[in-house]
Structure formats: C-alpha cells, structure tokens
Amino acid sequence: MEISYYPDTDSLFIKLRPGAEATGEEVAPGIVFHYTPEGEVTAIEMDSRASHLADVTKLKAEGMPTVSISHSQAG
Template identity: 35%
Template sequence: MTLNYYPETDSLYINLSERPSVESQEISEGILLDYDANGKLVGIDIDNASNKVDMEKLILSQLPCRVESHIGKTNFS
C-alpha cells in the first residue's frame, strides 16, 4: 500500500495494489474507489483531502505503507 498526496490539487491517492484500475465508482462527493478487471478494490482517490482527512493526525509511520511526496516534482513516472 502506498499513499500519494498531491498538494497542488489537494488530492490523496491510496494505492492498495499494483494491478491496474479499469473502473471507478464515486461513493460520495470527491471519493472514488478504483477496481481492477476482477472487481477487486485497487485504490482510493480522495479529492479535497485536507477537508476530509486530518493530515496532522494521520500517523504515517505506524501504517504498513510507503509514503511518496510529489512536492516540487514535475515528472511522476
């Protein structure tokens, strides 16, 4: 699992799998679930994340994940 926060768009993407997403479903305003070809959840996209997630209380060091910041980067590949 990886968390990617994009401050320029205030979006948070939680990548749960390396499998590609083929379908998305908006479950509430600005929150989309991404599914693979088998219907399994592979990611969660949260728009306006700073209004929905308390970023200061999100204790990333205790989560079993890798955190990537794209601040100041122009190429995300």
C-alpha cells in the first residue's frame, strides 16, 4: 500500500494494491474510488481538500505486518 500527499493541490492518493485503474467513481464530495475492470477497489483519492477531510499530519497503523517503511518529504 502506498500513501501520497500532494500539498500543492491538497490531494491524497492511497494505492491499495497494484493494478491499473479502469474507472473512477466519486463516492462522496471530493472522494474518488478507483476500480479494476473486475470491480475491485485499487485506490482511494481525495481531491483538492484532503486536509479538510482527513488529518494529513498524522498516520497511525495498527496490527499491520510491517516488512518495510519508507518516508519521504516533498519539498
């Protein structure tokens, strides 16, 4: 899983699994689910107001098997 935040557009993109997104559907204002051709969700996108929809300054992960963690800061 990959989580990317883009401060210049205040957008958040969460890639859940590998695979090409075939379609995207806005499920709530500013929130888009991306699907494979088979209908599986591969990504979640928060457009232009991510910091108003979620606290982008904190990330908490519990109970996840951790193989590797990387951190990069834009700028």
